[in-house]
Amino acid sequence: MALTRRGFLERLGAVGGYGAVYLGMEAMGLLNAPPASAEPFELPRGAGRGRKVVILGAGISGLVAAYELKRAGWDVTVLEARDRVAGRVWTIRGGDRIVQNGRPDQVCGFAEGHYLNAGAARLPSQHHAILGYARRLNVPLEVMVNSNRSAKWDFGGRVHHDRQMVNDVRGQISSLLAKAIDRGALDQELRGGDKTAMREFLGFYGELARNGDYVPQGRSGYAEDPGGYTQTGRALPPLTMAELMANRGAGLPLVFEEFFDQQTPMMQPVGGMDRIAHALYEQVRPSVRLNSPVTAIRRRGNGVRIEHGPGNQALEADHCICTLPLNLLQRIPNDFSPAKQAAIRDIPYLASLKVGFEAPRFWEEEGIYGGLGWTDQPNENLIYPSGGWNSPRGVLVGAYVAGWTGDHIEQFQAMSHEQRFQVCRDVIERMHPGKSRLLANPITVAWGLTPWSEGVGPVHADFGQEARGARYAELMKPEGPIVFAGEHLSYVLYWQEGAALSAHAALRVLMSQAAA
Numbered sequence: 001m002a003l004t005r006r007g008f009l010e011r012l013g014a015v016g017g018y019g020a021v022y023l024g025m026e027a028m029g030l031l032n033a034p035p036a037s038a039e040p041f042e043l044p045r046g047a048g049r050g051r052k053v054v055i056l057g058a059g060i061s062g063l064v065a066a067y068e069l070k071r072a073g074w075d076v077t078v079l080e081a082r083d084r085v086a087g088r089v090w091t092i093r094g095g096d097r098i099v100q101n102g103r104p105d106q107v108c109g110f111a112e113g114h115y116l117n118a119g120a121a122r123l124p125s126q127h128h129a130i131l132g133y134a135r136r137l138n139v140p141l142e143v144m145v146n147s148n149r150s151a152k153w154d155f156g157g158r159v160h161h162d163r164q165m166v167n168d169v170r171g172q173i174s175s176l177l178a179k180a181i182d183r184g185a186l187d188q189e190l191r192g193g194d195k196t197a198m199r200e201f202l203g204f205y206g207e208l209a210r211n212g213d214y215v216p217q218g219r220s221g222y223a224e225d226p227g228g229y230t231q232t233g234r235a236l237p238p239l240t241m242a243e244l245m246a247n248r249g250a251g252l253p254l255v256f257e258e259f260f261d262q263q264t265p266m267m268q269p270v271g272g273m274d275r276i277a278h279a280l281y282e283q284v285r286p287s288v289r290l291n292s293p294v295t296a297i298r299r300r301g302n303g304v305r306i307e308h309g310p311g312n313q314a315l316e317a318d319h320c321i322c323t324l325p326l327n328l329l330q331r332i333p334n335d336f337s338p339a340k341q342a343a344i345r346d347i348p349y350l351a352s353l354k355v356g357f358e359a360p361r362f363w364e365e366e367g368i369y370g371g372l373g374w375t376d377q378p379n380e381n382l383i384y385p386s387g388g389w390n391s392p393r394g395v396l397v398g399a400y401v402a403g404w405t406g407d408h409i410e411q412f413q414a415m416s417h418e419q420r421f422q423v424c425r426d427v428i429e430r431m432h433p434g435k436s437r438l439l440a441n442p443i444t445v446a447w448g449l450t451p452w453s454e455g456v457g458p459v460h461a462d463f464g465q466e467a468r469g470a471r472y473a474e475l476m477k478p479e480g481p482i483v484f485a486g487e488h489l490s491y492v493l494y495w496q497e498g499a500a501l502s503a504h505a506a507l508r509v510l511m512s513q514a515a516a
């Protein structure tokens with residue numbers, strides 16, 4: 001008897017499980033190849049045949065899953081606890097209420113058109129999946145200026161421009177190397193022509209004089225700018241190696257823009273990061289139930305029964321995609337296997353904080369158009385707005401505490417809102433003397449205190465970038481008709497890209513289940 005496609009997949013599933021079915025479907029052209037390429041993800045049209053799927057959570061992961069399943073003909077319901085979609089993508093605008101556990105509520109006082117991206121704020125140009133949704137759904141993008149030579153660093157109580165730090169470090173290291181070469185100290189390593197070529201290269205690379213001294217010519221900035229007629233300009237004198245190395249925290253800003261996912265150019269949606277999530281939401285809006293927190297995840301026959309608020313309702317479906325962050329999922333009663341319950345338990349989530357002020361754009365008058373300022377104070381980073389250039393006012397991020405330059409998160413989170421604002425004002429005053437009085441309408445978000453998130457993402461040895469172990473393998477496994485997604489099930493942690501790609505991976509598993 002001839003074997004039908006479905007029959008073949010069922011037999012494959014019986015022998016090799018969902019993984020084999022998935023590979024079989026891929027070989028038969030029923031699924032796209034995994035998105036190692038920039039090809040848009042797409043499920044086979046009509047694959048759903050009206051089957052019911054319930055998706056837990058309307059963050060990027062849940063919205064991507066809902067969008068793709070709807071297009072493929074599935075009957076989709078999304079349950080979302082908040083009164084909004086997008087989860088950790090949270091763009092706060094004037095009039096929005098900011099609720100934090102154990103803290104007084106704030107109401108954002110920004111004028112129309114201004115916003116703070118309290119969560120996700122930048123998109124690497126290599127994040128093809130999330131940028132692909134922006135392209136497909138016509139979400140306008142603009143460049144997000146991630147690094148700016150005119151922005152400032154405030155380390156060890158001294159303020160310098162980024163350009164001086166970057167160029168003086170390069171110059172002083174080049175000088176040391178050149179002098180070592182001239183003394184013959186590297187003759188073992190560099191021979192003949194290599195030695196001459198390296199010495200010539202260092203001269204240009206590091207702005208070196210013939211004797212190997214670093215003599216800045218202007219790359220690091222000017223004590224007196226070049227100008228009209230006879231104004232030649234006077235380059236800044238170099239910072240010494242001792243001054244440059246005084247604060248070890250300053251090493252991070254020097255290489256920050258070289259990390260793969262921080263390299264220029266970065267992108268952002270025009271009008272706020274939540275524009276991509278909202279474009280997805282527009283495609284599935286009737287399927288999304290807001291204010292519907294999941295209270296229990298149960299198995300019923302071959303399907304699922306999801307209990308949820310308001311009013312302890314229940315929803316039954318053939319399949320479920322659970323995108324809830326692990327730190328929250330562990331508290332929801334469920335019928336998961338003991339192995340799954342153990343894997344979910346006790347995974348700490350990184351806290352992170354932001355502070356935003358509305359202000360006249362005094363930084364642009366100093367030539368700072370976008371980019372990051374760095375400090376060794378608990379507020380860690382300033383972020384200047386990347387858009388609306390030269391308009392009267394903008395939103396200055398006065399703190400982005402990601403834990404990069406010290407262990408500031410707990411200290412900053414423990415502060416009152418006013419104390420956090422004051423730390424930011426002091427640093428901004430040092431960087432921009434006389435301007436902190438212009439900072440208005442402050443708001444602050446601590447992700448550790450944010451309901452329905454309670455953190456940024458998992459910080460745990462089992463979530464390292466190297467091949468992950470048994471716990472991660474367990475987290476990826478479906479529980480019967482329940483498959484799992486969310487940024488935590490990706491190697492692109494703390495990024496929307498990871499959330500989108502985890503949804504794609506979960507959909508492949510779901511497709512293989514449905515086909516088997």
Ligand SMILES: Cc1cc2nc3c(=O)[nH]c(=O)nc-3n(C[C@H](O)[C@H](O)[C@H](O)COP(=O)(O)OP(=O)(O)OC[C@H]3O[C@@H](n4cnc5c(N)ncnc54)[C@H](O)[C@@H]3O)c2cc1C
Nearest residue numbers: 057059060061081087088120121122294486487494495496
């Ligand atoms: C401070 C910060 C900075 C970041 N910076 C960037 C950046 O620059 N660029 C970038 O791309 N990414 C960034 N990220 C990461 C990015 O925002 C996340 O990785 C991504 O949004 C996670 O999506 P998700 O769908 O996996 O999870 P979530 O967005 O957390 O979605 C889960 C959803 O489940 C809901 N939920 C929770 N409990 C329940 C329940 N019981 N019942 C029903 N629903 C529930 C939540 O409300 C939420 O909507 C940042 C995140 C933070 C917090």
